[in-house]
Amino acid sequence: MASLLVNGRPASTVGVADRGLLYGDGVFRTVRVRGGVPLDWSRQFRLLARDCAALDIACPDGATLREEIGRVAPADAIAKVIVTRGTGGRGYAPPDAAEPTRIVAAYPPPAGDDPAARDGVRVRRCALVLAEQPRLAGVKTLNRLENVLARAEWRDPAIREGLLGDARGRLVEGTMSNVFLATGGRLVTPDLSRCGVAGAQRERVVDLADAAGIACEIRDVDFAELHDAEEVFLTNSVIGLWPVVALDAQRWQPGPLARRLQALIGEADARGD
Amino acid sequence: MASLLVNGRPASTVGVADRGLLYGDGVFRTVRVRGGVPLDWSRQFRLLARDCAALDIACPDGATLREEIGRVAPADAIAKVIVTRGTGGRGYAPPDAAEPTRIVAAYPPPAGDDPAARDGVRVRRCALVLAEQPRLAGVKTLNRLENVLARAEWRDPAIREGLLGDARGRLVEGTMSNVFLATGGRLVTPDLSRCGVAGAQRERVVDLADAAGIACEIRDVDFAELHDAEEVFLTNSVIGLWPVVALDAQRWQPGPLARRLQALIGEADARGD
Numbered sequence: 001m002a003s004l005l006v007n008g009r010p011a012s013t014v015g016v017a018d019r020g021l022l023y024g025d026g027v028f029r030t031v032r033v034r035g036g037v038p039l040d041w042s043r044q045f046r047l048l049a050r051d052c053a054a055l056d057i058a059c060p061d062g063a064t065l066r067e068e069i070g071r072v073a074p075a076d077a078i079a080k081v082i083v084t085r086g087t088g089g090r091g092y093a094p095p096d097a098a099e100p101t102r103i104v105a106a107y108p109p110p111a112g113d114d115p116a117a118r119d120g121v122r123v124r125r126c127a128l129v130l131a132e133q134p135r136l137a138g139v140k141t142l143n144r145l146e147n148v149l150a151r152a153e154w155r156d157p158a159i160r161e162g163l164l165g166d167a168r169g170r171l172v173e174g175t176m177s178n179v180f181l182a183t184g185g186r187l188v189t190p191d192l193s194r195c196g197v198a199g200a201q202r203e204r205v206v207d208l209a210d211a212a213g214i215a216c217e218i219r220d221v222d223f224a225e226l227h228d229a230e231e232v233f234l235t236n237s238v239i240g241l242w243p244v245v246a247l248d249a250q251r252w253q254p255g256p257l258a259r260r261l262q263a264l265i266g267e268a269d270a271r272g273d
Numbered sequence: 274m275a276s277l278l279v280n281g282r283p284a285s286t287v288g289v290a291d292r293g294l295l296y297g298d299g300v301f302r303t304v305r306v307r308g309g310v311p312l313d314w315s316r317q318f319r320l321l322a323r324d325c326a327a328l329d330i331a332c333p334d335g336a337t338l339r340e341e342i343g344r345v346a347p348a349d350a351i352a353k354v355i356v357t358r359g360t361g362g363r364g365y366a367p368p369d370a371a372e373p374t375r376i377v378a379a380y381p382p383p384a385g386d387d388p389a390a391r392d393g394v395r396v397r398r399c400a401l402v403l404a405e406q407p408r409l410a411g412v413k414t415l416n417r418l419e420n421v422l423a424r425a426e427w428r429d430p431a432i433r434e435g436l437l438g439d440a441r442g443r444l445v446e447g448t449m450s451n452v453f454l455a456t457g458g459r460l461v462t463p464d465l466s467r468c469g470v471a472g473a474q475r476e477r478v479v480d481l482a483d484a485a486g487i488a489c490e491i492r493d494v495d496f497a498e499l500h501d502a503e504e505v506f507l508t509n510s511v512i513g514l515w516p517v518v519a520l521d522a523q524r525w526q527p528g529p530l531a532r533r534l535q536a537l538i539g540e541a542d543a544r545g546d
Contacts, residue, residue: 004289006289011289012288012289012290013286013287013288013289014286014287014289014294015285015286016277016279016284016285016286016287016355016376016378017285018294019421020294021287021291021293021294021355021357021415022301022355022415022417023297023415023416023417023418023420023421024296024297024415024416024417024418025417025418025421028295055418055421055422056425082289082294082295084294085421091424091449092417092420092421092423092424092425092448092449093424093425094421094424094425103289105289128408129406131404131405131406131468132404132405132440133402133404133419135401135419135422136418136419136422141418142294142295142296142297142418143296143297143416143417143418144295144296144297144298144365144416145296145297145298145328145409145414145415145416146406146408146409147296147365148292148296148298148328148358148365148367149328149408149409150365151364151365151366151367152329152365152366152367167405175365176364176365195404
């Protein structure tokens with residue numbers, strides 16, 4: 001089975017002239033596939049289309065992408081969907097009639113015995129400070145050097161994630177995840193209108209919380225608020241939800257809201273949505 | 274003649290797993306080739322190596338790159354050198370032992386009859402505001418979406434460049450060039466320690482000015498200083514030096530410092546350095 005399709009055809013390469021390589025001129029999404037079903041696909045595609053629109057890239061057809069995920073991803077897999085603006089244009093100027101490049105790739109699923117979701121994870125605070133670019137904030141673009149530099153700050157495999165903030169000391173996200181704080185039975189997750197990537201799982205958790213009657217506020221969050229948080233957890237579409245149990249000297253236990261949302265995510269996964 | 278080499282071999286593609294595509298995890302330089310000689314090559318390579326170091330990417334050997342430029346670039350050409358971190362790593366985490374991908378491509382030179390250098394060009398001020406990321410400032414990385422979005426702001430071919438500023442109203446650069454102001458016989462070009470790309474031609478013009486006894490200051494420049502500037506000009510390694518003759522309602526004439534520096538650049542080009 002092909003594990004990689006470029007514009008619908010088995011291929012392992014893209015042209016050097018592709019603007020995805022030259023400029024990072026494109027977007028992507030990472031999708032968990034279980035039993036051949038791309039989880040939360042309608043949301044994933046909606047966010048992909050929103051991100052394409054943010055760059056004025058014509059988003060490929062959703063049914064085509066879903067069919068291509070089915071072709072590359074076995075029963076249990078991680079699928080990555082990349083859409084670039086394609087080739088052409090004069091320098092940075094986008095071409096008048098670009099034909100986007102769509103890449104659908106499948107990777108092995110995470111190991112089934114990872115205790116991170118059950119036992120929680122240690123995290124660190126990254127030194128890298130995220131730049132504020134409202135035009136790209138929230139968008140999962142191929143310009144990810146900040147994430148690469150932040151993730152390169154540590155090598156200790158016991159530390160599973162790094163938290164990133166902005167120049168004003170606000171907590172924004174993890175290098176590959178979004179972050180939630182819980183206090184007094186209420187959730188808060190950072191606003192991402194100046195920087196950060198708005199993951200599909202973040203939006204899903206906000207929606208699941210809302211449907212379950214759990215208040216969830218999206219607003220600026222100071223890093224110092226972590227000290228008063230009763231629970232902290234991370235989300236993305238691959239890991240699901242990881243409770244944070246240690247940040248530098250601070251300790252938490254996986255708490256009731258993390259457990260409840262893990263259960264709600266599990267139920268949604270089982271429904272295939 | 275091959276116009277494209279990937280790791281020294283004729284090729285037109287790179288692997289989809291290349292981190293240059295996935296994350297924009299790489300750097301590049303654009304080099305003018307005349308009579309088979311890559312102009313200002315020692316500077317271009319030094320800046321490429323400096324940019325690789327900023328991302329902790331092992332820079333390819335300079336002699337190898339120069340030889341590969343010679344293989345792809347005919348007597349008169351534009352050569353583009355791209356170095357990515359290569360493939361591998363777990364997500365954003367760079368691999369322990371990455372093998373960088375080097376791409377050397379040749380493009381046709383600019384049309385010989387472009388009057389821009391002689392008559393000057395019209396420019397506009399872009400609405401996009403550059404984000405401040407000191408870790409990447411000055412580095413010519415493959416994360417160039419800000420440039421793409423800024424260049425997409427206008428389609429009028431009579432406008433040859435857009436000027437970009439930061440959130441505090443400072444002038445930083447053009448979308449594909451660096452900018453100089455001249456007043457009272459002295460030059461100033463914006464400091465690029467928070468954002469912007471430090472072009473090789475910018476550094477070359479600073480050095481040529483210095484050698485010619487023309488004072489050139491590198492400092493923060495407010496956009497408003499353009500109103501008092503006697504001359505404004507743009508530089509990059511492909512265009513050389515373009516005088517700016519119009520920005521919105523303001524008008525200039527190509528001035529004596531632009532002409533003198535164009536002559537000095539021409540002499541340096543003729544020497545092949």
